[in-house]
Amino acid sequence: MSDRFNYDQFLNTLGAxxxxxxxxxPIIYAVWTATHPGEYxxxxxxxxxxxxxxxxxxxxxxxxxxxxLNTIMxxxxxxxxxxxxxxxxxxxxxxxxxxxxxxxxxxVLLQLLVMPDILIVENYSTMRALGLxxxxxAIGLPYIASGFGIFLLRQTFKTVPKELxxxxxxxxxxxxxxxxxxxxxxxxxxxxxxxxxxxxxxxxNFLWPLIVTNSVETRPVTVxxxxxxxxxxxxxxxxxxxxxxxxxxxxxxxxxxxxRQFVQSFMRAGIK
Amino acid sequence: MPGRKEWVxxxxxxxxxxxxxxxxxxxxxxxxxxxxxxxxxRGNREARFVGFDNYITMLEDETFWQVLTNNLWYAAVTIPVxxxxxxxxxxxxxxxxxxxxxxxxxYFAPTVLPLxxxxxxxxxxxxxxxxxxxxxxxxxxxxxxxWLGDPDLALGSVMVVAIWKEAGFFMIFYLAxxxxxxxxxxxxxxxxxxxxxxxxxxxxxxxLMPTTLFVSVNAVINSFRLVDHIFVMTEGGPDNxxxxxxxxxxxxxxxxxxxxxxxxxxVVLLILLSILAxxxxxxxxxxxxxx
Numbered sequence: 386m387s388d389r390f391n392y393d394q395f396l397n398t399l400g401a402x403x404x405x406x407x408x409x410x411p412i413i414y415a416v417w418t419a420t421h422p423g424e425y426x427x428x429x430x431x432x433x434x435x436x437x438x439x440x441x442x443x444x445x446x447x448x449x450x451x452x453x454l455n456t457i458m459x460x461x462x463x464x465x466x467x468x469x470x471x472x473x474x475x476x477x478x479x480x481x482x483x484x485x486x487x488x489x490x491x492x493v494l495l496q497l498l499v500m501p502d503i504l505i506v507e508n509y510s511t512m513r514a515l516g517l518x519x520x521x522x523a524i525g526l527p528y529i530a531s532g533f534g535i536f537l538l539r540q541t542f543k544t545v546p547k548e549l550x551x552x553x554x555x556x557x558x559x560x561x562x563x564x565x566x567x568x569x570x571x572x573x574x575x576x577x578x579x580x581x582x583x584x585x586x587x588x589x590n591f592l593w594p595l596i597v598t599n600s601v602e603t604r605p606v607t608v609x610x611x612x613x614x615x616x617x618x619x620x621x622x623x624x625x626x627x628x629x630x631x632x633x634x635x636x637x638x639x640x641x642x643x644x645r646q647f648v649q650s651f652m653r654a655g656i657k
Numbered sequence: 658m659p660g661r662k663e664w665v666x667x668x669x670x671x672x673x674x675x676x677x678x679x680x681x682x683x684x685x686x687x688x689x690x691x692x693x694x695x696x697x698x699r700g701n702r703e704a705r706f707v708g709f710d711n712y713i714t715m716l717e718d719e720t721f722w723q724v725l726t727n728n729l730w731y732a733a734v735t736i737p738v739x740x741x742x743x744x745x746x747x748x749x750x751x752x753x754x755x756x757x758x759x760x761x762x763x764y765f766a767p768t769v770l771p772l773x774x775x776x777x778x779x780x781x782x783x784x785x786x787x788x789x790x791x792x793x794x795x796x797x798x799x800x801x802x803x804w805l806g807d808p809d810l811a812l813g814s815v816m817v818v819a820i821w822k823e824a825g826f827f828m829i830f831y832l833a834x835x836x837x838x839x840x841x842x843x844x845x846x847x848x849x850x851x852x853x854x855x856x857x858x859x860x861x862x863x864x865l866m867p868t869t870l871f872v873s874v875n876a877v878i879n880s881f882r883l884v885d886h887i888f889v890m891t892e893g894g895p896d897n898x899x900x901x902x903x904x905x906x907x908x909x910x911x912x913x914x915x916x917x918x919x920x921x922x923x924v925v926l927l928i929l930l931s932i933l934a935x936x937x938x939x940x941x942x943x944x945x946x947x948x
């Protein structure tokens with residue numbers, strides 16, 4: 386049966402590879418441009434000399450070290466805030482009953498549609514009223530109480546067997562003790578999944594940070610890159626591409642190393 | 658736990674998240690609606706009630722109509738194309754395929770990059786004359802094209818970037834759904850003599866409907882929420898040909914400082930999103946078969 390050439394299989398493989406190469410081409414090309422001298426940016430030559438000079442030039446042309454520090458502080462702040470607040474809220478929704486619970490949960494879910502990303506005008510005036518303009522807290526605060534995070538953790542917490550909770554209670558654990566000893570450890574995979582989704586989302590976020598920051602001390606890498614990359618500054622393409630790869634580098638490398646976990650965590654975040 | 662005490666616990670645990678949620682989602686949403694009926698405060702002049710003036714200005718604002726049309730086209734093209742590609746990618750990566758690991762990585766990689774970085778890379782492709790696309794084009798005898806500078810091509814060029822970035826993301830959700838379909842179904846279909854296409858159309862596709870709903874709601878929201886690439890690639894130009902609604906809101910509020918008008922525009926965006934999301938649920942309700 387397998388003597389016959391399998392056209393179906395062949396066409397599928399061809400299609401998959403064609404699309405795969407098409408999808409990967411921009412990234413390969415960016416790597417090529419960034420690792421070769423400027424004059425090879427638009428001209429392919431397999432013997433062109435390799436160089437890391439573009440990365441060095443880019444690094445020296447703008448305060449990228451500071452931008453990276455800002456981004457790392459930002460994603461850490463958001464991640465810790467989200468873990469704490471969403472855990473408490475999800476626990477409350479899972480194991481306590483109180484008046485208004487259903488309405489409040491509906492209001493939490495509403496955030497999946499009405500996102501802070503869209504409410505830039507009013508959030509800006511709130512931040513100004515709070516005197517938080519141009520601070521890292523201002524970039525992160527609107528995202529900390531995440532409707533998605535609360536929903537995801539609540540779904541996970543609901544699968545925790547009552548018996549485990551009873552056992553902990555018999556041993557004398559209070560509500561917070563039960564949360565810490567029973568629920569949180571069992572939800573570890575969800576925390577990992579949500580953490581990866583959150584970090585990559587906020588590492589990449591641009592519009593809101595662009596609006597609330599205006600100094601080197603607070604700007605995350607995405608905003609720094611956009612200022613650096615304006616073409617009219619006369620910086621050549623190889624250096625811009627090097628800077629571009631540099632800013633996405635940590636995530637890209639993390640992705641290549643932990644590809645399986647990354648994909649699975651996005652999958653997990655979606656199924657629930 | 659007795660009733661009253663349980664209430665207190667429930668509320669206490671919930672309150673930190675709720676306070677922030679109200680402060681940065683519900684409160685601004687309500688105030689946006691309120692502000693859209695007032696004038697923009699300037700200098701010493703305070704905001705005063707102007708009724709529907711901002712909305713009337715909007716109806717007469719050609720830029721608004723152009724931006725709205727752009728955004729609807731942008732959604733109408735990028736959503737079906739990226740979902741269709743995502744489904745094809747997922748089916749390929751789920752099946753038997755040589756080099757599956759590499760292909761899956763290639764599809765998913767753009768998702769990890771910041772949109773702003775993606776825009777930088779694509780800018781270079783689109784550069785007239787010596788960008789990659791024109792270079793390949795010139796091999797086939799095409800002349801130079803100003804992809805981002807031509808009003809007829811700018812929006813399309815921006816759409817391509819969005820599709821490239823999004824398809825791999827949606828693929829992941831389809832892949833998860835495909836892997837949860839029991840293999841026994843395939844065997845049963847094979848015994849019944851159903852072909853591959855019939856199996857896909859009659860069994861796989863209906864089973865994927867909840868995923869399609871989830872992905873398409875996300876796609877709709879993203880098509881109105883993500884405008885980062887516009888900043889780098891075109892700044893909405895030429896002549897607003899590639900501007901999107903949120904980008905116009907940004908310009909109105911932070912470039913022209915007309916915050917009241919920006920509030921009115923935001924209200925339109927919120928209404929649009931609600932209609933689309935609710936519409937999708939009603940439309941899908943009849944078609945989605947939950948397992």
